[in-house]
Structures are given as structure tokens and as C-alpha cells.
Amino acid sequence: MTTEPIIRVEHLAKRFGTFEAVKDVSFTVNRGDVFGFLGPNGAGKSTTIRCLLSLIRPDAGKVELFGKSYANERSAILANIGSIIEKPDFYRYLSAERNLEIFARISGANVGKKEIAEMLDFVGLGDRGKHKVKGFSHGMKQRLGIAQTLLHQPELIILDEPTTGLDPQGIVEIRNLILRLRTEQNKTVVLSSHQLSEIELIANRMVIINKGKTIVEGAVQDLLDANDLQVRIETDDAGAAKSVIVAAYPTTDVTQLNARELEFPVHKDQVHLINQLLVNAGIPVHAIEPKRKLEDYFMNIISSEHVA
Amino acid sequence: MLLKNTWNEFIKILSKPRSYLGVGALTLLIGIIIFAMKADGKSIISFVTASFEQTLTFNGHILNGYLIAFIILQMLIVHVPLLVALVTGDLIAGEAAMGTIRMLATKPISRTNIVLSKFIAGAAYTLFIIIWMGFLALFVSTALFGTGDVIVLNSDGLVILPEADVLWRFGAGFCVAFLSLLTVSSLSICLSAFAENSIGPIVATMSVIILFTIIGSLDVTVFDSIKPYLFTTHMVSWRSFFEDPVPWSTIRQSVIILVAHNVVLVAIAIVRFNKKDITS
Numbered sequence: 075m076t077t078e079p080i081i082r083v084e085h086l087a088k089r090f091g092t093f094e095a096v097k098d099v100s101f102t103v104n105r106g107d108v109f110g111f112l113g114p115n116g117a118g119k120s121t122t123i124r125c126l127l128s129l130i131r132p133d134a135g136k137v138e139l140f141g142k143s144y145a146n147e148r149s150a151i152l153a154n155i156g157s158i159i160e161k162p163d164f165y166r167y168l169s170a171e172r173n174l175e176i177f178a179r180i181s182g183a184n185v186g187k188k189e190i191a192e193m194l195d196f197v198g199l200g201d202r203g204k205h206k207v208k209g210f211s212h213g214m215k216q217r218l219g220i221a222q223t224l225l226h227q228p229e230l231i232i233l234d235e236p237t238t239g240l241d242p243q244g245i246v247e248i249r250n251l252i253l254r255l256r257t258e259q260n261k262t263v264v265l266s267s268h269q270l271s272e273i274e275l276i277a278n279r280m281v282i283i284n285k286g287k288t289i290v291e292g293a294v295q296d297l298l299d300a301n302d303l304q305v306r307i308e309t310d311d312a313g314a315a316k317s318v319i320v321a322a323y324p325t326t327d328v329t330q331l332n333a334r335e336l337e338f339p340v341h342k343d344q345v346h347l348i349n350q351l352l353v354n355a356g357i358p359v360h361a362i363e364p365k366r367k368l369e370d371y372f373m374n375i376i377s378s379e380h381v382a
Numbered sequence: 383m384l385l386k387n388t389w390n391e392f393i394k395i396l397s398k399p400r401s402y403l404g405v406g407a408l409t410l411l412i413g414i415i416i417f418a419m420k421a422d423g424k425s426i427i428s429f430v431t432a433s434f435e436q437t438l439t440f441n442g443h444i445l446n447g448y449l450i451a452f453i454i455l456q457m458l459i460v461h462v463p464l465l466v467a468l469v470t471g472d473l474i475a476g477e478a479a480m481g482t483i484r485m486l487a488t489k490p491i492s493r494t495n496i497v498l499s500k501f502i503a504g505a506a507y508t509l510f511i512i513i514w515m516g517f518l519a520l521f522v523s524t525a526l527f528g529t530g531d532v533i534v535l536n537s538d539g540l541v542i543l544p545e546a547d548v549l550w551r552f553g554a555g556f557c558v559a560f561l562s563l564l565t566v567s568s569l570s571i572c573l574s575a576f577a578e579n580s581i582g583p584i585v586a587t588m589s590v591i592i593l594f595t596i597i598g599s600l601d602v603t604v605f606d607s608i609k610p611y612l613f614t615t616h617m618v619s620w621r622s623f624f625e626d627p628v629p630w631s632t633i634r635q636s637v638i639i640l641v642a643h644n645v646v647l648v649a650i651a652i653v654r655f656n657k658k659d660i661t662s
Contacts, residue, residue, distance in 0.1 A: 090659075090661075124659075124660065124661070127487075127488045128487070128488070129484060129487055129488065129659070129660040129661075130659045130660065130661065131657070131659060148490075148492065149383075149490040149491070149492065150490070151490075152488060152489060152490040153490040155488065157488050159484050159488070160484075161481070162485070163480055163481030163482050163484065163485065164482065164485075165394060165397070165480070165482060166480070167397050167398055167399070168393075168394075168397055172393070172397075176390045176393065176394075177485060177489065179386045179387070179389065179390055180383060180386055180387050180390065180486075180489045180490070180491045181489055181490070182383075182489075182490040222485070
């Protein structure tokens with residue numbers, strides 16, 4: 075993995091009147107990253123993303139994309155970016171095809187009717203190209219937004235909540251699409267999402283911001299330590315199972331959730347040993363599920379910020 | 383990129399139902415005026431000429447298509463600004479309300495070009511409205527009522543313009559009327575750059591026109607110094623072409639002031655839009 079920076083944000087600050095939306099945000103996105111951009115509501119995510127796209131002028135700090143700044147090379151930067159901000163909005167009175175034509179015409183790339191038809195097929199709207207957008211569901215608009223984002227083959231893709239309003243199949247499709255963009259086309263993707271499980275599954279690096287400041291930035295694997303899991307076990311007798319586990323691993327903090335369920339932290343290599351231990355003790359194990367760690371990590375980091 | 387986005391703007395204007403509202407309203411209004419003239423035009427003309435009949439005798443085809451075109455232009459030039467503002471006031475603010483301004487502003491086109499392309503498209507729509515108005519007023523009227531000399535009632539008295547001397551006056555009058563409507567278009571685009579929904583700029587544009595018109599018509603000394611610089615003062619300059627002799631210096635002054643208004647208003651819109659944080 076190359077570490078050529080595609081986005082460099084340093085000490086970004088933006089104020090709206092007396093409200094400081096962003097106080098001090100810094101992060102770097104490298105070429106080929108799928109970069110998770112996380113933060114609770116009101117953390118300053120949207121303002122930061124808008125600064126990345128020159129929709130908002132920062133009061134202080136530096137934003138550099140592809141080693142260029144908006145002050146001198148706005149068009150050159152934007153020609154290499156595809157984005158969805160918050161929700162894709164289109165001209166409701168125009169067809170999907172016509173909407174894509176309009177945005178393609180000013181994208182700086184040579185995009186024809188053939189490419190538009192292919193892109194509509196790609197996002198599953200091939201048979202809806204002639205239909206007006208006003209009849210589209212939120213999920214369909216989201217797909218059309220993805221089509222608009224990718225149409226001009228940008229190097230950098232910025233997606234703000236791309237799976238909102240999509241059905242489970244749509245979410246999986248978008249996830250696979252992002253992974254393909256990274257692996258097959260070496261695209262760089264910045265992904266802001268409330269669905270932490272999605273970020274955990276597809277992002278290789280991430281930043282968490284809160285109250286307008288960067289809290290933590292780094293590789294997802296390093297931050298979460300992928301080998302340390304939090305698992306939930308379902309058995310016939312959670313009390314007996316707890317006793318067996320604590321006897322074998324006295325330092326493990328086992329929480330009994332109810333009569334049938336336990337939860338505890340464990341190293342990835344020990345999961346099968348614990349399963350064997352319980353089975354050998356005559357306690358049948360019906361399920362072992364790893365809990366999404368990013369959710370816990372995120373909640374811990376945000377709540378510690380609140381305490382601070 | 384400017385031309386490409388101007389083409390986009392044409393497509394948007396042509397696809398919006400509100401664009402046809404103005405054309406429909408104009409057609410209906412002109413239709414009503416022509417119908418009224420056909421039904422009762424002679425008594426209306428007699429009412430106007432009655433005060434002169436002690437000293438003058440009117441012969442010939444007074445109620446003709448040219449006169450009706452003049453009446454239509456005089457009556458509608460007050461209402462057409464609303465029809466223009468309805469479309470042009472929506473050009474920037476409507477995109478902000480719809481959210482498409484985000485998509486537009488993240489494309490590799492400068493914000494200045496976005497405003498300029500909207501101004502050009504707005505100007506083209508305004509030109510279409512004027513041409514449509516001219517077509518209905520002049521060609522439909524002359525087809526139904528024939529042609530003839532035009533009798534125009536001015537503050538100085540009656541001006542009788544021979545039939546052969548009328549068409550060029552309509553042509554020039556429509557050009558100046560276009561320039562005054564273009565000023566309305568620029569004003570609404572300028573106000574649109576400050577707003578997040580299209581109702582505000584449309585209402586504000588009409589409010590400015592009403593306010594300036596009232597100031598222009600008030601016979602108060604303190605307003606005398608600003609009246610020549612209000613664009614509304616020059617919105618009726620097209621009428622100067624129907625005077626004899628034509629007051630060219632007055633028309634020239636009006637054209638300069640209207641052009642200056644357009645330049646200043648578009649410049650304000652460009653500066654504002656370039657500095658605007660797009661948060662919608």
C-alpha cells in the first residue's frame with residue numbers, strides 16, 4: 075500500500091456566527107485508502123467534508139487535495155472527485171438519464187450516452203433511465219447518486235452516508251462496490267457513515283472527530299486490535315459456563331447477560347479453546363458471535379471525551 | 383465550460399413547468415385584450431378620441447393591429463416582470479432549495495461561470511418572452527385588425543404615426559423593453575444568490591419594482607435626484623420610440639442606465655455566490 079497523500083487536512087477551523095462547527099481537525103488520506111470518517115451528530119463531519127469539496131471556505135487551516143489547494147487549482151481538483159454529500163439531490167422534473175447528462179457535461183470528462191446507460195445498469199437503474207426522478211424512492215436516488223459520483227471516473231470518491239435509505243441488499247452492494255473500487259481500480263474512498271459495522275468491514279484507515287476536533291486517526295486494525303474480540307456465547311446454562319470459563323481464565327471479565335448468554339473479551343486464538351472447554355464440561359454451545367468492536371471503541375472514545 | 387453549463391441551464395428552464403406558466407399567462411392576457419378590442423374596441427377608441435373631436439376629425443382605420451399592439455405593450459410591460467422573475471428568481475435559490483446546488487458546486491466549473499450561465503439562460507428566456515409577446519401583440523393583432531396609422535396619446539398631446547413609419551419603432555421598442563426586462567431578470571438572479579428558496583427573490587424583485595415605481599411617481603423633491611437612476615424610471619423608455627421626433631438622447635440615457643444596472647447586479651451576484659458557504 076502506497077502512502078502518497080491524496081488529502082491533507084491540517085488544523086481546519088470553521089465558525090458560523092458564534093458557533094464553532096470545526097475547531098481543529100487534521101487528518102491525512104493516502105492513495106488507495108478506504109478512509110472511515112466518523113463522529114457523532116454535530117461533531118463537524120459535514121462541515122469538514124464540505125470544506126474538502128470547496129462548498130465551505132474554512133476560516134483557518136489547510137486543505138490540500140492531490141497536493142493542490144483550492145485557491146489556485148479548484149477545477150483541476152474537483153475534476154478528480156466524485157461525491158455524495160448527505161443525500162443525493164437531483165432535478166426532480168428531469169429523467170435519471172437527463173440528470174446524469176447534466177452533471178456529466180460539466181464533469182470535465184468525456185462521458186457519452188453509452189457510458190451513462192452502462193452506469194445506470196451498473197447501479198441497477200438500467201430500466202429507469204427515462205423515468206423522472208420525482209418518482210424515485212430514496213434508495214433509487216441513492217443509487218443514482220452513486221452513478222453520478224462514478225460517471226466521470228474520479229480518483230477520489232467522497233461518500234457521506236451512502237447507504238442511508240438502502241435495503242439490506244443495497245447496503246451489501248454498496249459495500250462490495252466500494253471494496254471493488256479500492257481493489258480493482260485503486261480508487262481512494264472517504265466514507266462517512268453512522269453504520270459503524272460498515273466502516274469496520276471496509277475501511278483500512280479512519281479518523282474520529284468530536285466537538286469539532288480530531289480525537290483519533292490511524293489504521294483500523296491498529297486502533298481496534300483485530301485479534302482482541304468481544305464475544306457473546308449462547309448456552310443452556312450461562313451460570314455454569316461462566317464458572318468454567320473463569321476457572322480456566324481467572325483474569326477474564328465475564329458478564330452474564332441472562333440465563334443463556336455470556337459476554338467477555340477474548341483473544342481470537344482462544345475462541346475455539348473456550349468452545350472446546352465448554353463442550354468438554356458438558357455445556358452445549360449454541361452460538362459464538364463476535365460483537366462489532368468499532369461500535370464499542372467509538373462509544374468509549376466519545377464518552378471519554380464527554381467526561382473530559 | 384460556460385457554454386456547456388449554459389446549455390444545461392436551457393434544459394432546466396425548458397423542463398420546468400413554471401417556465402410555461404409565464405408563456406401561458408401572457409398568451410391568455412393578450413388573448414383577453416385582443417378579444418376585448420374585437421368586441422368593444424370602437425367604443426373604447428371613441429372614448430379616448432372624444433375629447434379631441436371638437437378640434438380634430440378622425441378618419442380612416444384607427445382601430446388597427448398596430449394600435450392594439452401598442453396598447454398591449456403598454457398594459458403588459460407592468461406585469462411581464464413578474465413572469466420573468468418567476469423563472470429567473472428560481473435559478474440559484476431554487477437549486478439551493480432542491481439541494482442540487484451542492485452537486486453543481488462540486489463540479490469543475492467556477493462559481494462565476496455558474497452565475498454567468500444562469501444569467502445567459504435567464505436572458506434567453508426573457509428574450510423568448512419578449513419575442514412571444516411581440517408575435518402575439520403585433521402579428522396576431524394585425525392579422526385580425528389589419529394595419530393603419532397609429533395614434534398615440536402622450537402627455538404633450540396626440541402623435542399620429544404613419545403606417546409606413548411604425549414597424550421599426552416596434553422593433554426598437556421591443557429591444558428597449560427587452561433590456562428593461564433583462565434588468566428585472568438580473569435583479570432576481572442577484573437576489574436569488576442571497577436566498578435559499580425561490581419565493582423570497584421573486585417577492586423581493588416585485589417589491590423592489592413596486593417600491594421604485596412608487597418613488598418614481600411621487601412628486602416629492604427629495605426623490606427627484608434619485609429618480610433618473612432608478613431602473614423602473616427607464617422601463618417605459620420603449621414608449622419614446624412612439625414620439626415624434628424620437629428623443630434619442632433620452633433613450634440613450636435609459637439604455638446606459640439599464641445596462642449599468644445589469645452589469646452591477648450580475649457582478650453583485652457573482653461576488654456573493656463566490657463567497658457563499660453552501661450549507662443547504
